[in-house]
Amino acid sequence: xxxxxxxxxxxxxxxxxxxxxxxxxxxxxxxxxxxxxxxxxxxxxxxxxxxxxxxxxxxxxxxxxxxxxxxxxxxxxxxxxxxxxxxxxxxxxxxxxxxxxxxxxxxxxxxxxxxxxxxxxxxxxxxxxxxxxxxxxxxxxxxxxxxxxxxxxxxxxxxxxxxxxxxxxxxxxxxxxxxxxxxxxxxxxxxxxxxxxxxxxxxxxxxxxxxxxxxxxxxxxxxxxxxxxxxxxxxxxxxxxxxxxxxxxxxxxxxxxxxxxxxxxxxxxxxxxxxxxxxxxxxxxxxxxxxxxxxxxxxxxxxxxxxxxxxxxxxxxxxxxxxxxxxxxxxxxxxxxxxxxxxxxxxxxxxxxxxxxxxxxxxxxxxxxxxxxxxxxxxxxxxxxxxxxxxxxxxxxxxxxxxxxxxxxxxx
Amino acid sequence: xxxxxxxxxxxxxxxxxxxxxxxxxxxxxxxxxxxxxxxxxxxxxxxxxxxxxxxxxxxxxxxxxxxxxxxxxxxxxxxxxxxxxxxxxxxxxxxxxxxxxxxxxxxxxxxxxxxxxxxxxxxxxxxxxxxxxxxxxxxxxxxxxxxxxxxxxxxxxxxxxxxxxxxxxxxxxxxxxxxxxxxxxxxxxxxxxxxxxxxxxxxxxxxxxxxxxxxxxxxxxxxxxxxxxxxxxxxxxxxxxxxxxxxxxxxxxxxxxxxxxxxxxxxxxxxxxxxxxxxxxxxxxxxxxxxxxxxxxxxxxxxxxxxxxxxxxxxxxxxxxxxxxxxxxxxxxxxxxxxxxxxxxxxxxxxxxxxxxxxxxxxxxxxxxxxxxxxxxxxxxxxxxxxxxxxxxxxxxxxxxxxxxxxxxxxx
Numbered sequence: 001x002x003x004x005x006x007x008x009x010x011x012x013x014x015x016x017x018x019x020x021x022x023x024x025x026x027x028x029x030x031x032x033x034x035x036x037x038x039x040x041x042x043x044x045x046x047x048x049x050x051x052x053x054x055x056x057x058x059x060x061x062x063x064x065x066x067x068x069x070x071x072x073x074x075x076x077x078x079x080x081x082x083x084x085x086x087x088x089x090x091x092x093x094x095x096x097x098x099x100x101x102x103x104x105x106x107x108x109x110x111x112x113x114x115x116x117x118x119x120x121x122x123x124x125x126x127x128x129x130x131x132x133x134x135x136x137x138x139x140x141x142x143x144x145x146x147x148x149x150x151x152x153x154x155x156x157x158x159x160x161x162x163x164x165x166x167x168x169x170x171x172x173x174x175x176x177x178x179x180x181x182x183x184x185x186x187x188x189x190x191x192x193x194x195x196x197x198x199x200x201x202x203x204x205x206x207x208x209x210x211x212x213x214x215x216x217x218x219x220x221x222x223x224x225x226x227x228x229x230x231x232x233x234x235x236x237x238x239x240x241x242x243x244x245x246x247x248x249x250x251x252x253x254x255x256x257x258x259x260x261x262x263x264x265x266x267x268x269x270x271x272x273x274x275x276x277x278x279x280x281x282x283x284x285x286x287x288x289x290x291x292x293x294x295x296x297x298x299x300x301x302x303x304x305x306x307x308x309x310x311x312x313x314x315x316x317x318x319x320x321x322x323x324x325x326x327x328x329x330x331x332x333x334x335x336x337x338x339x340x341x342x343x344x345x346x347x348x349x350x351x352x353x354x355x356x357x358x359x360x361x362x363x364x365x366x367x368x369x370x371x372x373x374x375x376x377x378x379x380x381x382x383x384x385x386x387x388x389x390x391x392x393x394x395x396x397x398x399x400x401x402x403x404x405x406x407x408x409x410x411x412x
Numbered sequence: 413x414x415x416x417x418x419x420x421x422x423x424x425x426x427x428x429x430x431x432x433x434x435x436x437x438x439x440x441x442x443x444x445x446x447x448x449x450x451x452x453x454x455x456x457x458x459x460x461x462x463x464x465x466x467x468x469x470x471x472x473x474x475x476x477x478x479x480x481x482x483x484x485x486x487x488x489x490x491x492x493x494x495x496x497x498x499x500x501x502x503x504x505x506x507x508x509x510x511x512x513x514x515x516x517x518x519x520x521x522x523x524x525x526x527x528x529x530x531x532x533x534x535x536x537x538x539x540x541x542x543x544x545x546x547x548x549x550x551x552x553x554x555x556x557x558x559x560x561x562x563x564x565x566x567x568x569x570x571x572x573x574x575x576x577x578x579x580x581x582x583x584x585x586x587x588x589x590x591x592x593x594x595x596x597x598x599x600x601x602x603x604x605x606x607x608x609x610x611x612x613x614x615x616x617x618x619x620x621x622x623x624x625x626x627x628x629x630x631x632x633x634x635x636x637x638x639x640x641x642x643x644x645x646x647x648x649x650x651x652x653x654x655x656x657x658x659x660x661x662x663x664x665x666x667x668x669x670x671x672x673x674x675x676x677x678x679x680x681x682x683x684x685x686x687x688x689x690x691x692x693x694x695x696x697x698x699x700x701x702x703x704x705x706x707x708x709x710x711x712x713x714x715x716x717x718x719x720x721x722x723x724x725x726x727x728x729x730x731x732x733x734x735x736x737x738x739x740x741x742x743x744x745x746x747x748x749x750x751x752x753x754x755x756x757x758x759x760x761x762x763x764x765x766x767x768x769x770x771x772x773x774x775x776x777x778x779x780x781x782x783x784x785x786x787x788x789x790x791x792x793x794x795x796x797x798x799x800x801x802x803x804x805x806x807x808x809x810x811x812x813x814x815x816x817x818x819x820x821x822x823x824x
Contacts (some may be wrong), residue, residue, distance in 0.1 A: 026424075
């Protein structure tokens with residue numbers, strides 16, 4: 001079933017409101033196997049809205065309309081739809097009662113409230129549990145229109161509680177979409193296409209690459225009425241991809257890098273300490289984004305100044321003088337220092353030049369050393385990242401998590 | 413001048429990516445007095461994209477296209493536009509050189525890279541300072557098409573540096589929109605409406621409130637052909653708002669909280685150290701987001717485990733036993749400990765319960781103590797935040813910056 005979403009509201013065309021509703025709806029519909037072909041945003045303008053709606057009815061079977069259900073003269077969604085579908089507008093007393101209940105604390109209803117209780121004839125009315133404007137769903141000539149309120153706080157619960165069950169009825173005989181996402185670190189879009197040329201070309205399971213800046217989402221989808229067949233196909237494709245990408249895959253579906261690393265630390269019963277320079281605490285921040293991270297993360301040192309590297313981590317003055325703060329030696333001493341000073345099993349360190357200033361010919365902006373220390377020794381890696389300060393800092397944190405993950409997998 | 417925006421990318425129609433680019437572009441264009449009539453999102457599908465582009469060229473003079481500039485066979489924006497406008501695709505050596513420079517550390521270019529150096533004939537090429545895909549701007553028969561990369565981190569700087577000046581040339585005889593944004597911490601939407609009822613009602617200067625989760629943007633806009641008159645009106649409204657909101661306003665336009673605090677530390681010639689528990693390094697991460705923060709930020713301790721609080725910050729075992737890790741006493745000892753151990757002028761600490769677990773009746777999830785130490789003493793604050801782990805952690809970092817800013821303003 002093909003769907004499209006029409007968002008109305010001049011505020012969306014002034015750049016005042018980020019359209020999170022369309023994002024939510026698309027994700028929900030796509031997860032149900034409904035293909036969303038278009039999003040269109042149009043202002044509270046009669047002629048333009050009319051044009052957009054007619055076009056949508058021409059090309060899609062299921063049309064979601066958000067916004068334009070309010071009490072003001074600007075709010076025209078139901079009125080224009082009834083005009084286009086050639087339906088009368090009928091008054092619904094039950095809706096009027098619940099609008100009145102919503103305002104029970106006030107003496108009088110805001111002007112125009114009655115307007116919200118009128119619907120195109122034949123509508124299934126969708127209650128609004130968090131606002132005054134009810135939604136509605138209407139079918140004519142095999143096409144469905146679903147009216148939803150603009151504010152996400154009203155739209156989302158209405159969709160979840162009242163629309164979703166109706167959509168499931170409509171689509172129950174259709175093939176559902178089954179999806180698995182593999183999270184990939186260290187390979188870009190074109191490298192993935194080179195490693196998976198056959199899979200990228202096939203139509204089922206269908207592969208999509210989504211650039212998440214510091215990693216890639218590799219989305220495998222199968223549309224099938226038979227759930228077992230779909231899951232088998234997903235599993236087989238996943239297996240082939242895992243053989244080719246190996247440890248570049250760090251997680252699946254909603255997993256995060258810090259969650260996976262945390263799980264491995266917990267399994268291995270190891271504790272971790274961090275020492276950060278250019279990332280300024282972001283690595284600790286990422287690791288502690290996971291609830292329960294106190295099981296394995298003891299803490300860290302943000303040794304931004306050289307005096308902090310010496311004083312708190314025991315980095316040797318000689319190393320700083322001879323090799324500089326951004327060097328393999330200092331990274332190693334930082335990692336080992338963090339491990340010792342926090343009495344942790346492992347120490348993980350980052351030192352680099354995030355820019356935009358501070359680069360030299362020998363040590364350009366983007367140069368970073370990472371090190372990982374355990375009781376037996378310290379290993380270090382040198383990386384050169386491109387991008388701005390923010391993207392360099394984000395990439396180095398992701399790379400530190402990757403380095404730690406590979407170390408933990410090696411132990412297993 | 414009427415504009416519209418076309419976003420291409422199947423990921424947008426899978427609900428995997430929130431379209432922040434369209435929000436940014438719309439706000440910028442609307443601020444320049446350009447009316448944006450439609451947003452359309454369409455997948456990487458040749459026929460549907462062709463239909464959407466033809467329709468846009470029929471009804472608008474200025475068309476922004478984001479996405480579809482990459483190296484893969486899916487990326488079709490320039491190719492389809494040149495087909496629709498009946499233009500040849502020409503190779504541009506200068507763009508090829510900069511793509512090659514972007515990959516200078518690698519031995520070979522990813523396949524398809526050459527494709528990114530082809531443009532419809534007559535294009536003005538827009539350099540991409542943060543990625544490989546250059547943008548372009550083309551005019552034919554009085555209509556403009558602007559090609560921008562999909563990732564916001566590449567799109568925004570390209571728009572700001574290369575597109576905006578061109579648009580200003582096109583629109584130079586129109587009434588321009590002049591905008592000033594006041595950044596407000598600690599007051600919500602309804603509190604702001606209550607404090608500014610008269611200003612919220614007036615149509616010029618026009619006020620908009622935008623909820624940025626941890627703070628609010630208060631956007632003041634004036635549309636006027638006369639720049640001096642517009643700036644005077646903006647200045648007068650700003651003055652009234654500042655009188656009413658006082659220190660709740662932490663910055664203006666693109667300023668960030670960490671940038672403002674950094675500027676004050678630099679002015680006052682003070683150095684800072686941090687001690688973080690539940691925020692796990694996010695405060696250090698925020699402070700060091702500013703280039704040059706090493707001028708005033710010496711470093712910090714992420715004392716996630718109690719042993720780290722004792723060992724690294726000198727928090728007393730007795731305080732931890734008697735009052736618990738989340739207490740005013742421990743916050744104060746952490747702040748003072750950080751200050752001393754890093755030999756900084758100021759110490760700023762955070763200890764709290766970010767949840768979802770770990771709350772009790774006495775100390776619920778969201779309870780946070782912050783403390784600020786200088787040579788003369790330590791002050792602490794108790795806060796109770798609502799929301800999930802992520803929003804609690806973000807709010808506490810913002811609150812710490814606010815606390816430090818008020819302290820620094822008091823000294824002036």
